[in-house]
Amino acid sequence: MTTDSTNVTRRQGSDTKTEILDVALSLFVTKGYHPTSMQDIAEAAGLTKGGLYYYLKSKDEVLYLLHDRFIMEGLSWLRKVEEEVNDPEKKLVKLLKTHLAIIDQYKDDITLFFEAMKYLSQEKRQEVKSKRDDYEKIFIKAIEEGRNQGVFSIASSEIAVLYILGAGNFMYTWYKPEGKKTIEELADIFIGMIMNGLVK
Amino acid sequence: MTTDSTNVTRRQGSDTKTEILDVALSLFVTKGYHPTSMQDIAEAAGLTKGGLYYYLKSKDEVLYLLHDRFIMEGLSWLRKVEEEVNDPEKKLVKLLKTHLAIIDQYKDDITLFFEAMKYLSQEKRQEVKSKRDDYEKIFIKAIEEGRNQGVFSIASSEIAVLYILGAGNFMYTWYKPEGKKTIEELADIFIGMIMNGLVK
Incomplete structure (x- = not known):
């Protein structure tokens, strides 16, 4: 197993900002960067658009x-x-x-x-x-x-x-x-x- | 020189359709695929949008x-x-x-x-x-x-x-x-x- 020999494990999101970044990452990779809007990120993260902008400004x-x-x-x-x-x-x-x-x-x-x-x-x-x-x-x-x-x-x-x-x-x-x-x-x-x- | 040992040379556009494809390629790579419109391709190729659609339909x-x-x-x-x-x-x-x-x-x-x-x-x-x-x-x-x-x-x-x-x-x-x-x-x-x- 990878983790046995190198110990590399992807860090888990433990706060809202990290969780939003993970959601955005998934959207950017599946839909593409340009087609993904801040509105899409907010929806996927279960936030209002205003809520999203509190954490990340653009x-x-x-x-x-x-x-x-x-x-x-x-x-x-x-x-x-x-x-x-x-x-x-x-x-x-x-x-x-x-x-x-x-x-x-x-x-x-x-x-x-x-x-x-x-x-x-x-x-x-x-x-x-x-x-x-x-x-x-x-x-x-x-x-x-x-x-x-x-x-x-x-x-x-x-x-x-x-x-x-x-x-x-x-x-x-x-x-x-x-x-x-x-x-x-x-x-x-x-x-x-x-x-x-x-x-x- | 590459061409001496392998003879690989990129083929040159010899007709309008090939030239349009080359123009589109350059736009897709520099601006990105999504941000590039058919209008952008037409303009860069020196064609009207109607002219472009004669060669390529989407x-x-x-x-x-x-x-x-x-x-x-x-x-x-x-x-x-x-x-x-x-x-x-x-x-x-x-x-x-x-x-x-x-x-x-x-x-x-x-x-x-x-x-x-x-x-x-x-x-x-x-x-x-x-x-x-x-x-x-x-x-x-x-x-x-x-x-x-x-x-x-x-x-x-x-x-x-x-x-x-x-x-x-x-x-x-x-x-x-x-x-x-x-x-x-x-x-x-x-x-x-x-x-x-x-x-x-």
Whole structure:
């Protein structure tokens, strides 16, 4: 089980604002960002429109908070791994497992992240991208450490990480939690390929 | 250069309908699918709304034709490789190069494909997905051939292909044709990792 090996679990809404954000996330992912109105969000959350505006002042704000919440939680899961594991190969494996577990646990969040980030204002998008860069840098650092110790061989850690994370990220288009393979089995195939490649 | 090694070049619009589709594609990718109206497409194409409807009867049709055109052209590039190369390892390398060259040449098409496929009708979406499956199967077949010949080792060719294509596909979020590395240099890093992995 994912939770046994990585402990990644999506945080549960414990207050009204978090619950509204979860409702909005679900609407944005199923209906699309533009077709969803604040009225739709209010109705789905069981609030009047005035009640909704008490918590969140615009659809832009909702979109931004969803992006920020997701990337901040993702970063905190990775940082735990960074602190726990020293050996670069083991660290990279655990980071990759954690990345897939995040995709498993935050499927809607990640879908929105990749499909609707462009609808953020320039300023907010830069803020989110800067945190996404921090997420990537954790992987780059682990690979660099492995290179320095002579364990890994790769022409560019930065480019490798873009491909590696992309392979995982793209799961949001095909991965089904109820599918034939568990996220752990999928992670084993993924990690085997990234670490050792296809060629015997 | 990409074109030297794979010959992949995006076909140029040679008739009004193709030109309209290209204009619509650009609007959908920059403004989003929902915010773009048939009126916007007509204006950008230098047509009256009546003129536009002579060629294309709805925004749904435009969206479908863009998806279909892209996947059919992608398939035709891969099928050329299948016919040209026999050795499974060389074939997979050429298929991967071709996949990246397609991403390079069809950046907007692929962005729309991944972000707006869900706005197709159920029936049209199934049609497009079935062709996308054919695209994946070409890679699966090459890996299976390599497994049968004892060249490749992987627990599941199907899952491996989802990761491999995902790594490439995700380039649409970060790849810039004017960036520091050429698509050929990026392809070398990608292929090296897929074939041999990170571990020395």
